[in-house]
Amino acid sequence: MKKEFVIAVVGATGVVGKEIIEILESRKFPISKLVLLASERSAGTQVLFNKKPVSVEILSETSFEGVDIALFSAGASVSAKFVPIAAAQGVYCIDNTSHFRMDPKVPLVVPEVNPEQLRNKPKIIANPNCSTAQLVVVLKPIYDAVGIRRVDVATYQSVSGAGKEAIDELEKQSRMNLSGNEYQPKKFTQPIAFNLIPHIDSFVDNGYTKEEMKVINETRKILGDEGIAIHATAVRVPVFVCHSEVVTLQTKQFISAADVRALLEKAPGVTVVDNPKKAVYPTPRSVSGTDDVAVGRIRTDISQENGLSFWCVGDNLRKGAALNAVQIAEHLAVII
Amino acid sequence: MKKEFVIAVVGATGVVGKEIIEILESRKFPISKLVLLASERSAGTQVLFNKKPVSVEILSETSFEGVDIALFSAGASVSAKFVPIAAAQGVYCIDNTSHFRMDPKVPLVVPEVNPEQLRNKPKIIANPNCSTAQLVVVLKPIYDAVGIRRVDVATYQSVSGAGKEAIDELEKQSRMNLSGNEYQPKKFTQPIAFNLIPHIDSFVDNGYTKEEMKVINETRKILGDEGIAIHATAVRVPVFVCHSEVVTLQTKQFISAADVRALLEKAPGVTVVDNPKKAVYPTPRSVSGTDDVAVGRIRTDISQENGLSFWCVGDNLRKGAALNAVQIAEHLAVII
Numbered sequence: 001m002k003k004e005f006v007i008a009v010v011g012a013t014g015v016v017g018k019e020i021i022e023i024l025e026s027r028k029f030p031i032s033k034l035v036l037l038a039s040e041r042s043a044g045t046q047v048l049f050n051k052k053p054v055s056v057e058i059l060s061e062t063s064f065e066g067v068d069i070a071l072f073s074a075g076a077s078v079s080a081k082f083v084p085i086a087a088a089q090g091v092y093c094i095d096n097t098s099h100f101r102m103d104p105k106v107p108l109v110v111p112e113v114n115p116e117q118l119r120n121k122p123k124i125i126a127n128p129n130c131s132t133a134q135l136v137v138v139l140k141p142i143y144d145a146v147g148i149r150r151v152d153v154a155t156y157q158s159v160s161g162a163g164k165e166a167i168d169e170l171e172k173q174s175r176m177n178l179s180g181n182e183y184q185p186k187k188f189t190q191p192i193a194f195n196l197i198p199h200i201d202s203f204v205d206n207g208y209t210k211e212e213m214k215v216i217n218e219t220r221k222i223l224g225d226e227g228i229a230i231h232a233t234a235v236r237v238p239v240f241v242c243h244s245e246v247v248t249l250q251t252k253q254f255i256s257a258a259d260v261r262a263l264l265e266k267a268p269g270v271t272v273v274d275n276p277k278k279a280v281y282p283t284p285r286s287v288s289g290t291d292d293v294a295v296g297r298i299r300t301d302i303s304q305e306n307g308l309s310f311w312c313v314g315d316n317l318r319k320g321a322a323l324n325a326v327q328i329a330e331h332l333a334v335i336i
Numbered sequence: 337m338k339k340e341f342v343i344a345v346v347g348a349t350g351v352v353g354k355e356i357i358e359i360l361e362s363r364k365f366p367i368s369k370l371v372l373l374a375s376e377r378s379a380g381t382q383v384l385f386n387k388k389p390v391s392v393e394i395l396s397e398t399s400f401e402g403v404d405i406a407l408f409s410a411g412a413s414v415s416a417k418f419v420p421i422a423a424a425q426g427v428y429c430i431d432n433t434s435h436f437r438m439d440p441k442v443p444l445v446v447p448e449v450n451p452e453q454l455r456n457k458p459k460i461i462a463n464p465n466c467s468t469a470q471l472v473v474v475l476k477p478i479y480d481a482v483g484i485r486r487v488d489v490a491t492y493q494s495v496s497g498a499g500k501e502a503i504d505e506l507e508k509q510s511r512m513n514l515s516g517n518e519y520q521p522k523k524f525t526q527p528i529a530f531n532l533i534p535h536i537d538s539f540v541d542n543g544y545t546k547e548e549m550k551v552i553n554e555t556r557k558i559l560g561d562e563g564i565a566i567h568a569t570a571v572r573v574p575v576f577v578c579h580s581e582v583v584t585l586q587t588k589q590f591i592s593a594a595d596v597r598a599l600l601e602k603a604p605g606v607t608v609v610d611n612p613k614k615a616v617y618p619t620p621r622s623v624s625g626t627d628d629v630a631v632g633r634i635r636t637d638i639s640q641e642n643g644l645s646f647w648c649v650g651d652n653l654r655k656g657a658a659l660n661a662v663q664i665a666e667h668l669a670v671i672i
Contacts, residue, residue, distance in 0.1 A: 031465065066464055154490035154582040156532055156571065170530075175514055186551045189615040194575050195504075196492050198582075198618055198633050203612045207593060207635030216639075229639035233582040233647065235492065238574050239530050246490040246534075246569045246582075257543060276539045279525040297534050303486055303552075303565035311534045311569065315517030329364055 004032035008067045008091070010082065011074030012056050013045055017248050018061060020071050022334040025050055027326060030333065037063050038074065059309060065205050067091045069298055069332060071325045075257035087123040094125050094325045098210075101126040101218055108221050111327040112235065112269040113140045118331050125328055130320025131155050132218040133213065133295045137319070138247070138312050141267040142260060145224055147252030149306070153215055156237045156244040157200060158284060161316050164188060170238055188236065197236040198262070203313035209234055238245060243283030243316040251306045257299050260308060264295055274298050282313040291323055340368035344403045344427070346418065347410030348372035349381055349393050351500050352432060354383040355658035356407050361386055368668065373399050374410065403427045405668060407661045428668050430461050430661045434546075437462040437554055443556050447663040448605040449476045454667050461664055465577055466656025467491050467547065467570065468554040471630045473650050473655070475584060476584070477603040478596060479559055483588030483643070486565040488581055489551055492573045492580040493536060494620060497652050498523060506574055519599060524572065533572040566616060578620035579652040587642045593635050596644060600631055605655070610634050618649040627659055 007024065010015040017038070022172040024031065038061040046053040057063065059078070064070060069304035072079045083093045083100065092226050100106040107117035108126045111260040113136050118125065132151070139148060158165040166187045172194035176183035183191070190197050201210035208216075215232040255263075265272050273282040282294030289291075291312040301307025303318070314320055343360065347353040353374070370385050373395040381388040393399065395414070400406060400422040407434035408415045419429045419436065436442040443453035444462045449472050454461065467489070475484060487537065495502040502523045509529035512519035521528070526533050532649070537546035544552075551568040573580075591599075601608050607620040607628040618630030629650040637643025650656055 037600050152488055152584050152639070154569075156492070167341060171514065174510055178511055178514070190619050191621055194621065196573065196575060196580050198580075198619075199612065199615060207612065207633070207636060208638075209612075231584055231637045231639035231643065231645065232583075233490075233633065233645060235580075235582065235647075237492070237522070237532065239532060244532050244534075244571075246567075246571065248488050272584065276535065276543065276545075279535060281534050283526050283534075285527055285530070297543070298343055301567045302542060302544075303488070303567035307567065309569060311571075 002068065002336070003156045003212065004030045005068040006035065006066050007031050007329070008037055008064060008070040010037045010070060010072040011058055012047060013042040014073060015036045015160055016073040016317060018322045020325060021047060021049055021264070023318065023326045024287065024321050028115065029326065029329065035063065035067060038278050047228050051082050052125040061085050064091050068336070069094065069329050071329065072096055073321065083124055084247065087224040092123055092125070092336060093242060094127060094326055094328050096127040096321055096329060097164055098129065100124055100216065102127065102221065108218060109301045110136050110222055110329055112137050113222055113236030114224065115331055118328070118335065121336060127210070127321065127325045127328065128218045128222060130161055130316040131157065131215050131224070133320050134226070134243060134312055135215065135245060135247065136219055136222045137293045138264065138295055139219070139223065139270045140306070141263045142249070142251065142253055142255070146255045148228050149250045149252050151219070151231040152248045153230070154246045155232070155234045157234060158239040158241050158243055158316060159192060159235065161243065167240060170240065174238070192236060192238050194238060198233065200234040200236055208295065239284045241288040241315060241317060242313050243320060244313045246311055248301050248307065248309045250304055251308060254306050254307070258309065261298050264298070269293060271294060281311060283315045284313055287313040291318055293319055339406065340366045341404040342371065342372040342402050343367050343665070344373055344410040346373045346395055346406060346414065348383060349374045350409060351376040351496055351503070352409040352653060352657045354411065357383060357385055359654065359658050359662045364566065365662065365665065370402060370465040371399065372412065372640060378497070397421050400425050404672070405430065405665050406437065408432055409657065409664065418564045419460055427619055428459055428461070428672060430463060430664050431662055432463040432657055434465065434550065436460055437547050439465065444554060445664055445668055446472050446558055446660060448473050449558055451667055452672065454664070457672060463657065463661045463664065464554045464558060465494065465547070465550040466497055466652040467551050468558070468580065469656050469660050470579060470582065470648055470650030471551065471581060472555055472558045473605045473629045474600065474631055474646065475555070475559065477599045478585070478587065478591070478644070480590045481599055482661060483563050485586045485588050487555070488584045489568040491568070491570045492575070492581045493570060494575040494577050494579055494652060495528060495574065496577045497579065503576060510574070527575055528572060530574060534569065536570040536572055563634045576621045577624040577651060577653060578649050579656060580620060580647065580649045582647055584637050584643065584645045585645060586640055590642050590646070593644065597634050600634070605629060606631055617647060623649040624651055627654055627656055
């Protein structure tokens with residue numbers, strides 16, 4: 001077991017890349033050297049890590065010499081090209097894009113849910129989609145206790161999931177609208193300020209979006225159960241950070257809302273924020289910047305046998321992306 | 337049959353009251369005299385109707401002399417007191433509050449769905465909750481064609497549903513937040529700018545909110561079928577006007593998404609806006625100010641037998657309140 005590691009961050013200047021660097025620092029990941037990689041456009045940028053400036057270098061095939069673990073979040077096409085190159089050089093690659101997630105040879109890991117997938121020291125590990133990561137952390141204890149037959153998810157996803165330009169667009173468009181002016185959407189298909197867009201990622205032939213199919217397919221893969229029926233609708237909302245989800249599920253055996261609350265109170269990665277009569281429930285602004293997935297509005301769904309319903313909010317940049325990737329790296333660090 | 341009517345609007349200076357006046361004018365409702373009523377605080381305000389100023393008067397027990405139809409939207413306690421007084425004087429009362437909705441003697445009417453409830457010329461008619469009105473207009477043609485076993489609704493409700501102060505709060509709080517300042521919530525329990533609040537109306541003992549129970553109970557009453565299983569989660573979103581809903585349902589018999597689209601294209605009060613591959617779907621900003629409920633994202637729910645899913649957006653001040661009330665008045669006008 002090594003004591004310190006050479007860590008590379010690919011896409012170091014993006015929204016998720018910056019969050020990875022911040023989380024590596026705040027969680028005191030044992031790093032001997034931090035290699036920051038990005039496209040030519042961002043090369044030369046200085047990033048502070050543990051109060052020392054680190055220069056961002058141009059990503060190339062030779063970038064991975066001496067690297068132990070590389071965390072990728074520079075888009076699916078970059079991962080498609082560079083993850084195999086790095087893995088072939090013996091680098092452990094934690095990929096935050098969708099490219100390898102459904103590859104049967106690549107484990108898709110949320111450490112609270114399926115850490116056993118790391119036991120064989122795979123060189124390529126996929127990090128799930130943000131909406132999926134926060135969902136499975138909450139579903140897992142319920143799944144283990146009583147089984148899950150069907151899940152229905154309606155998402156309320158923040159703009160940060162679409163990157164820096166999307167954050168800028170919500171901010172600028174909100175300002176312009178408040179002063180009575182229009183601001184043409186660039187990143188989104190429609191205005192997002194004071195609006196909702198029921199469209200994330202592209203549409204597939206069955207009328208779902210790829211984002212919705214990710215929730216369906218990745219949840220099944222992470223829970224290791226292709227028999228769970230899942231429906232999802234993904235909606236972009238004018239919120240900067242945190243994805244929220246209305247979740248209704250049917251369990252195989254009955255469990256009371258009180259027992260679900262007790263289960264989730266002990267669950268890793270979950271904080272129960274649920275006292276509705278005192279107006280206590282999670283919101284994006286109260287959860288932003290925190291690590292756990294916050295769950296509230298836990299109740300029996302009165303419309304079906306063994307029905308349950310809850311509202312969960314997770315920081316999509318942290319548990320939905322950077323934090324989960326760093327947690328995978330932390331698990332690797334004790335076994336490689 | 338009368339040719340022209342004396343119409344009273346109770347709560348004339350509120351968000352919904354103003355919308356009622358605008359809709360009475362734009363739809364050319366046959367009015368001989370418009371009586372505008374409000375609390376002492378708003379009395380004396382001048383409102384333009386057909387380009388002529390009308391003074392707002394203080395609501396009292398004697399306000400209804402000579403009135404044919406009164407439209408109430410000044411809160412449940414005002415309706416509780418004054419609707420019976422007006423009805424006893426022979427006035428047809430269309431009540432937009434929750435007070436009479438579940439009264440078995442009072443019909444709850446959406447004219448596209450159950451106009452037959454007006455046939456016996458009831459003196460008190462309830463207007464449904466905004467989230468319910470837009471939902472039942474879309475459910476009705478599906479219900480008639482193939483039956484409905486269960487409905488699951490997640491709402492995305494605009495602040496205008498909570499009145500003028502709520503609209504002001506979203507606007508001011510957004511401005512303050514964009515300039516880096518806080519703005520303490522007054523109307524809402526949490527900040528609403530760039531946030532979501534999973535709480536509308538007060539909580540009841542089963543963990544649902546009253547708003548959610550309204551959707552459940554009112555939908556059953558309007559469709560005249562207590563056997564429909566319904567689950568709802570109501571969420572406030574930082575949007576000024578229009579409520580949106582993610583709806584998943586299980587029908588009794590199979591119907592394809594294409595057949596649902598065809599049904600809804602012919603349905604009164606519904607506009608199908610559904611070509612996702614061209615990024616065509618309704619959003620609050622595209623639907624605001626229009627009369628029909630807009631429906632998109634119509635697809636088979638792949639997670640259950642006879643499953644269907646759609647996204648619907650309605651102007652909560654119009655179909656969800658003022659328009660539906662005026663439509664009821666229009667139906668009354670031809671029979672009284």
